[in-house]
Every structure is written in structure tokens, then in C-alpha cells.
Amino acid sequence: MDLSTPPPDLYGRPRPDRFIQRLTAFGDRYNPAMGGPLLRRSPHRAEPRPTRQIQLVVTRHESVADDVVELHLADPSGAPLPGWQPGARLLLTLPSGRERHYSLCSDPADPRHYRIAVRRIADGGGGSVEIHDELHVGARLTARRPRNGFAFCAEPAVLFLAGGIGITPLLPMAREAARLGLDWRLVHTGRTAGSMPFADELRAFDPRRVTLLTDDRDGAPTAEALLAHAPAGAAVYCCGPAPMLAAVQRALDASPARSLHFERFGAAPVLDGHSFTVRLGAGGPELPIPADRSALDVLREIRPDLPYSCHQGFCGTCRLRLLSGTPQHRDRRLTEEERAAGALLPCVSRAAEGETLVLDL
Numbered sequence: 199m200d201l202s203t204p205p206p207d208l209y210g211r212p213r214p215d216r217f218i219q220r221l222t223a224f225g226d227r228y229n230p231a232m233g234g235p236l237l238r239r240s241p242h243r244a245e246p247r248p249t250r251q252i253q254l255v256v257t258r259h260e261s262v263a264d265d266v267v268e269l270h271l272a273d274p275s276g277a278p279l280p281g282w283q284p285g286a287r288l289l290l291t292l293p294s295g296r297e298r299h300y301s302l303c304s305d306p307a308d309p310r311h312y313r314i315a316v317r318r319i320a321d322g323g324g325g326s327v328e329i330h331d332e333l334h335v336g337a338r339l340t341a342r343r344p345r346n347g348f349a350f351c352a353e354p355a356v357l358f359l360a361g362g363i364g365i366t367p368l369l370p371m372a373r374e375a376a377r378l379g380l381d382w383r384l385v386h387t388g389r390t391a392g393s394m395p396f397a398d399e400l401r402a403f404d405p406r407r408v409t410l411l412t413d414d415r416d417g418a419p420t421a422e423a424l425l426a427h428a429p430a431g432a433a434v435y436c437c438g439p440a441p442m443l444a445a446v447q448r449a450l451d452a453s454p455a456r457s458l459h460f461e462r463f464g465a466a467p468v469l470d471g472h473s474f475t476v477r478l479g480a481g482g483p484e485l486p487i488p489a490d491r492s493a494l495d496v497l498r499e500i501r502p503d504l505p506y507s508c509h510q511g512f513c514g515t516c517r518l519r520l521l522s523g524t525p526q527h528r529d530r531r532l533t534e535e536e537r538a539a540g541a542l543l544p545c546v547s548r549a550a551e552g553e554t555l556v557l558d559l
């Protein structure tokens with residue numbers, strides 16, 4: 199996201215003020231040790247090594263909402279799949295070689311298949327379009343065993359807040375909350391009813407506890423209105439676009455809720471960034487990296503084939519080799535040994551003002 203332009207509103211639409219932008223920065227700086235409401239970023243940090251690879255076959259490929267397909271993925275031999283908990287994600291390697299993370303939205307009690315739901319992002323990196331247009335029943339994929347960076351702690355009172363396709367990790371959490379008899383509510387927001395998958399499935403858990411808000415019918419909800427659904431002392435689990443998370447963080451203190459767990463889509467805003475330069479190879483062209491953009495975003499303008507997945511410094515997909523220069527590593531993936539050997543994750547890592555990083559490209 200280019201922070202030189204005003205940030206979008208709760209649904210990612212253009213917005214004239216800069217307030218939410220500052221709140222996003224606040225949320226990313228927030229340290230629970232400072233006191234006040236407890237904010238818990240999904241702890242992706244515990245991902246130092248990839249999990250074991252597994253083979254999967256597509257057993258269902260179906261449209262479940264406007265621009266959303268769901269996939270069922272099973273073991274090719276029919277064997278039970280590795281277990282997982284609500285909030286877990288699967289790292290899929292697509293036939294093109296692209297790697298993408300998707301939240302599992304099936305029932306962890308059913309080991310016969312994994313289910314994911316993917317919204318088509320026409321101007322994204324191509325992963326969602328490949329899944330929509332090129333995958334079919336019978337296609338084989340490799341994946342890493344599910345890993346959880348957004349764990350559900352089953353607090354006695356819970357509010358689930360989903361923006362758009364952010365419903366996917368929250369659906370199995372809501373199922374679990376219903377099964378455990380917790381005091382839970384779920385609010386799913388979207389542009390139109392047709393764009394929101396799994397509405398009937400959610401209502402089947404308990405229709406009195408599920409609220410669907412659509413932009414065209416209800417208008418864009420404020421974070422205060424969303425949090426007003428929280429039972430007293432509730433833990434909030436929120437998954438959606440960055441502006442939605444920032445607004446919820448801002449409103450949490452004055453709400454009935456007590457704590458916040460969240461998972462964002464895509465990249466977080468750059469904080470405390472300085473402008474620096476990357477050079478492609480020892481004698482290659484130089485690219486200026488503005489203070490508010492990632493090196494990966496700038497590199498992809500001239501090398502759109504560069505792989506990436508999380509955009510947040512935890513998956514390792516964008517890894518490059520540094521030939522010279524002093525980087526500021528901001529990832530949560532690389533070990534000190536890997537950094538010392540020249541590994542760099544350009545989706546988040548940067549350099550001091552005026553520094554030049556020479557990359558092996």
C-alpha cells in the first residue's frame with residue numbers, strides 16, 4: 199500500500215482522511231506490555247522451519263460466492279490428513295510454482311479433506327487467478343502440513359469479526375465455540391450478500407449469534423458498531439483488511455471487549471522506513487526504495503516474476519541473496535546464521551537512509 203495516498207476505509211475503499219493510517223501505525227507499534235487493552239498479533243514468529251511436505255489432490259472446486267471458490271483437498275490415497283486446529287493455515291505450492299497461504303475453513307474433526315476458500319484478486323500476484331481458472335478436480339498439489347499462527351484460545355466470551363474472505367479462519371473457530379457452549383457472537387461484513395461465502399453454514403451454528411452486514415444494505419459499519427456486538431469481557435478475533443484491523447484496535451478500549459487477536463491480509467504499513475537503494479547484481483541497475491514502500495514491491499515492478507506469499511516476513515518465499523550492503527532485517531523467519539550467510543527477505547527488510555543493498559538478481 200502506498201502510504202503517500204490516503205488509506206482506504208473499512209472495506210479498502212479510498213478514504214479522504216489520514217487518521218486510520220496513523221492508527222494502523224499505532225496498532226503495529228502496540229506492545230501488550232505497555233498495559234491497557236490486550237492486543238495480540240497472530241504470533242507468526244514461531245515459524246522458523248517449514249513443516250513436512252504432503253501431497254494433496256483437489257476433490258472439489260466450486261463457486262461459493264461472487265468471485266470466491268472453495269477447494270476440497272484430500273490425500274491421494276484417501277489416508278487421513280494431518281490434524282490441525284482452528285486458525286491454522288496451509289502453505290500450498292501451485293502447479294506454476296507459486297506458493298500461497300490459505301486459512302483452513304473445514305472442520306478439524308474431519309480428517310478426510312481440507313477446505314479452503316479463495317477470492318479472485320484480478321490484479322494480485324496471480325495465485326488466486328490460477329486457482330480459479332486453472333485448478334480442477336483431480337489436480338495434484340504439494341503443501342506443507344498446517345501451521346497455526348492465529349490460535350483460538352476458547353475464552354468464555356468471544357466476538358468474531360470477519361471482513362470479506364477473512365471469514366475463513368473464523369468459521370472453524372465459531373464452530374468450536376458453538377461446540378464448547380461458549381458465549382460467542384460473529385459479525386461478517388461484506389460488500390453484498392452475494393460476495394459473502396458460508397452464510398448458511400454460519401447460521402446453522404446458531405442464527406441468533408450470527409450477524410451479516412452488507413455494504414449495499416446496511417452501509418459501511420464503524421468499528422464501534424462492530425464491537426458493540428461483543429459480550430462483556432469478550433476476546434475479539436478479527437480477520438480482515440488492514441484498515442478494518444486498525445479501526446477495531448482504535449475502538450477496543452471503549453468497547454465491552456477485553457482483548458484482541460487478529461490476522462491481517464497482506465502487508466502491514468512500513469514503519470520508521472528510510473529511503474535506500476537496491477542494485478540488481480554488482481553492475482546492475484539501481485532502484486530507489488522510498489521510505490514508505492517495500493523493496494519487494496519496487497523490485498516486482500521490473501521483475502514481476504519474483505515469488506512472494508505472506509508479504510509480512512514470515513513465510514520466506516521472497517528470500518533473496520545479499521551480495522553487499524548492511525540490511526535492517528525486519529523479518530520473523532531467518533536465523534542469525536542465515537542472515538550472516540546473506541539471506542534477505544525484501545518484503546519487510548530495509549536499510550538505513552542512503553544505504554545501497556546489492557542483491558543477487
Ligand code: FES
Binds near residue numbers: 507
Ligand atoms: S513474502 Fe513471505 S517472507 Fe517475504
